[in-house]
Amino acid sequence: MSSVKGILIVALLCVMLLYKAAFAVDEAVVDLHQPEVTTVIAGERLSFVVELLVQGQFSGPTYFSLPRIDGAIIMQVSERPVLSTRQINDDSYVSARYDFAVFAQQAGRMHIPSITARFGSKKSFDQPINEYRLQTKPFNIKVTAPPGVAAGEVVVSTNALSATETWSPKPVDAKVGDAFTRTITVHAHDVPAMLLPPPNFGDPEGFAIYPKSKRTRDRTERGELVGERIDKVTYVSTRAGSFEIPELTLRWWDPSKEQWQTQTFPAHLLTVADNPALAAPSVSVSYFIKSIADITSWMGWLVFMIISAIVILFSSRWLRRGWQAWRARRAASEALQWQRLRQICNHGEAAEVYRELGRWLTQYNMSTSQLTATVSEGVSDSLRATCIQLQQQLAGIDSQWNAQILIEELAELRRYLQVSADSAASAFAPLNPPQAMAKRKR
Numbered sequence: 001m002s003s004v005k006g007i008l009i010v011a012l013l014c015v016m017l018l019y020k021a022a023f024a025v026d027e028a029v030v031d032l033h034q035p036e037v038t039t040v041i042a043g044e045r046l047s048f049v050v051e052l053l054v055q056g057q058f059s060g061p062t063y064f065s066l067p068r069i070d071g072a073i074i075m076q077v078s079e080r081p082v083l084s085t086r087q088i089n090d091d092s093y094v095s096a097r098y099d100f101a102v103f104a105q106q107a108g109r110m111h112i113p114s115i116t117a118r119f120g121s122k123k124s125f126d127q128p129i130n131e132y133r134l135q136t137k138p139f140n141i142k143v144t145a146p147p148g149v150a151a152g153e154v155v156v157s158t159n160a161l162s163a164t165e166t167w168s169p170k171p172v173d174a175k176v177g178d179a180f181t182r183t184i185t186v187h188a189h190d191v192p193a194m195l196l197p198p199p200n201f202g203d204p205e206g207f208a209i210y211p212k213s214k215r216t217r218d219r220t221e222r223g224e225l226v227g228e229r230i231d232k233v234t235y236v237s238t239r240a241g242s243f244e245i246p247e248l249t250l251r252w253w254d255p256s257k258e259q260w261q262t263q264t265f266p267a268h269l270l271t272v273a274d275n276p277a278l279a280a281p282s283v284s285v286s287y288f289i290k291s292i293a294d295i296t297s298w299m300g301w302l303v304f305m306i307i308s309a310i311v312i313l314f315s316s317r318w319l320r321r322g323w324q325a326w327r328a329r330r331a332a333s334e335a336l337q338w339q340r341l342r343q344i345c346n347h348g349e350a351a352e353v354y355r356e357l358g359r360w361l362t363q364y365n366m367s368t369s370q371l372t373a374t375v376s377e378g379v380s381d382s383l384r385a386t387c388i389q390l391q392q393q394l395a396g397i398d399s400q401w402n403a404q405i406l407i408e409e410l411a412e413l414r415r416y417l418q419v420s421a422d423s424a425a426s427a428f429a430p431l432n433p434p435q436a437m438a439k440r441k442r
Contacts, residue, residue: 032136043157053093054121065116071106107145156252171268175275193227206243334363378416383409
């Protein structure tokens with residue numbers, strides 16, 4: 001009888017443990033709200049939402065690691081989330097919803113990988129911060145190309161696009177050497193500026209073309225994305241005659257009307273006359289020979305001065321030692337080693353990162369082992385976890401460590417160490433004031 005009773009007690013305990021595991025409450029949850037429609041035209045915006053849920057309150061900034069996709073881009077539409085509350089079963093959560101969008105250019109089925117979210121929360125203002133690193137579920141979409149799309153053409157898909165053209169000055173009859181600057185400004189709704197292609201200014205006969213750097217920017221108004229691109233080009237007339245600056249046509253796909261839309265800026269026919277001010281002056285042979293002699297003389301003196309400076313610089317032991325000492329100080333400076341560490345984190349392997357990290361830490365009398373210690377001043381839990389993952393990677397364990405997270409956390413540690421050093425210096429400064437030192441010498 002006692003054995004049967006013991007079995008019943010064990011079975012009851014097992015049921016209770018299974019019930020607790022089945023209904024365990026997660027303190028932080030990431031929820032992906034997939035797009036309502038998963039089939040889109042190339043270039044069309046496909047929106048979805050990433051919702052973060054915590055018990056208590058959010059603490060600190062939120063970072064998203066967006067995957068790279070061939071033939072498409074993913075972007076976070078707005079940095080500020082929509083905050084609210086949400087009930088899951090009987091538990092209450094604080095919700096933060098972030099808007100994202102996918103813009104695909106490659107027709108076919110496309111896999112959208114997981115998005116990694118890094119954030120922190122705490123139960124109340126006097127509680128410690130818990131840091132989380134969660135991933136969304138991946139999903140698939142289908143992309144179709146609009147009819148008549150040219151090979152390699154960047155498809156701009158929008159229901160509203162506006163473009164303007166300005167000239168400074170207006171292209172009218174001119175002389176050789178006259179310049180005309182053309183500005184094309186494009187605004188497109190639900191299209192990021194990086195996907196707006198450059199206008200085709202062509203290569204008109206009789207003109208030299210000098211394009212300027214483009215300007216792009218995105219702005220969001222109540223969740224609506226507007227991309228802006230500004231292109232400038234200067235036409236300079238090179239010879240006399242009648243020449244044409246050709247028309248310029250912009251083309252985009254309108255998904256609401258399911259047809260191509262175009263906007264054309266007209267061509268300009270110019271008559272370019274000779275410019276007397278640019279006519280080559282007559283030069284005598286004697287004047288030409290004298291000019292060549294003067295140039296040769298100046299070049300001789302210039303070469304002599306350069307050679308003399310080089311001889312003085314490298315023959316002087318004092319200058320050479322000073323130069324070598326300056327180079328040694330610069331190579332050993334904290335700022336230069338920090339710059340080298342950032343570059344290695346962007347392009348290097350785990351072993352290179354670990355080696356440069358150790359060199360940089362010596363500037364603050366620290367070692368890599370202190371970054372993984374249980375208690376270490378200025379070292380956050382996230383930095384400690386990332387360093388442990390780096391060491392695991394070096395040991396042959398696939399830890400999927402993130403170099404970007406490492407350099408961000410190290411930047412916070414660097415600020416902390418610099419502030420601590422400044423505070424220590426200011427604390428010791430009053431111990432030996434100038435007046436006291438002067439009295440002591442007397």
